[in-house]
Amino acid sequence: xxxxxxxxxxxxxxxxxxxxxxxxxxxxxxxxxxxxxxxxxxxxxxxxxxxxxxxxxxxxxxxxxxxxxxxxxxxxxxxxxxxxxxxxxxxxxxxxxxxxxxxxxxxxxxxxxxxxxxxxxxxxxxxxxxxxxxxxxxxxxxxxxxxxxxxxxxxxxxxxxxxxxxxxxxxxxxxxxxxxxxxxxxxxxxxxxxxxxxxxxxxxxxxx
DNA sequence: ATGACGATTTACT
DNA sequence: GTAAATCGTCATA
Numbered sequence: 001x002x003x004x005x006x007x008x009x010x011x012x013x014x015x016x017x018x019x020x021x022x023x024x025x026x027x028x029x030x031x032x033x034x035x036x037x038x039x040x041x042x043x044x045x046x047x048x049x050x051x052x053x054x055x056x057x058x059x060x061x062x063x064x065x066x067x068x069x070x071x072x073x074x075x076x077x078x079x080x081x082x083x084x085x086x087x088x089x090x091x092x093x094x095x096x097x098x099x100x101x102x103x104x105x106x107x108x109x110x111x112x113x114x115x116x117x118x119x120x121x122x123x124x125x126x127x128x129x130x131x132x133x134x135x136x137x138x139x140x141x142x143x144x145x146x147x148x149x150x151x152x153x154x155x156x157x158x159x160x161x162x163x164x165x166x167x168x169x170x171x172x173x174x175x176x177x178x179x180x181x182x183x184x185x186x187x188x189x190x191x192x193x194x195x196x197x198x199x200x201x202x203x204x205x206x207x208x
Numbered sequence: 209a210t211g212a213c214g215a216t217t218t219a220c221t
Numbered sequence: 222g223t224a225a226a227t228c229g230t231c232a233t234a
Contacts, residue, residue, distance in 0.1 A: 035215070044215070055230060073228035075216050092215060114218065114226095131216050141229085176215055199216095 001063030001148070005036035005082035005089035008063070010169050010190040012080070014159040017096055019137035020152065027105050027137045029096030029127050031156075032195035035174045036188040037079070039089040043180040047088030058145045059088035066154055068134070068144040075131030078139050080148065080156070094175070094189070096127035097197045098136065105136040112138075129199040168194040175200060 001008065012031050019027040037045040039059070046069065047059045058067035058081055065081040067090055079090040098105055105126055106118050112135040115121055127133035134140075139154070148155045171187040191198045 037215075046215080051231090053231070069215080070227095070229050072214055072216050072226080074226065077215060079215085094215090120218095129216070135217095174215070178214080 008082040009034040009036040016157040028100040029098040033095035033191035033198045035092040043183045076134040077130040124196040
């Protein structure tokens, strides 16, 4: 977790994000899409220019600290702080392939969105976006500032032994940014080309 | 105290 | 493809 964000981002693909509910129930999915935010120099990062506030404080924490923020007044997005304490880099988790307690995740999504029927939430769309996965795993603002911890509400498990999807990792420009100059086009989004659960535009750099 | 602004999702045309 | 929803955060006063 102390790797820089552009290294941590792709290395989280294939790992499993686990949400442990108060009663011990596990909601989980394999990470298939991430984005790196490089900190003080990155015009697209909340921590650009070392902007340090109550909200962005977790980005300044040690690698493995969770940063959750509210997007568009509607959605939560979860990040994991990268690098070391004081260097505000982070990796945004953008999509998962649901694996554990999927029925419960569907119910969690319905309770937190205007979705009316499970039919509108097929497995490959359940967690295919940063806001969606937070709905499915019941990730809230109150989780911001926690450390990833196997005994806590959130943690990340290593790739299974023999994981061999390294070759299907693809990169592209980040999604949904405003006017941030060159930073808009730097390839800091990482996803598995083999996954159907990645969000929105499956934009691959020229030739594909 | 107030006003502007989103690292998005959904429904509808 | 377009548009609306919706509120915490941040800057300014």
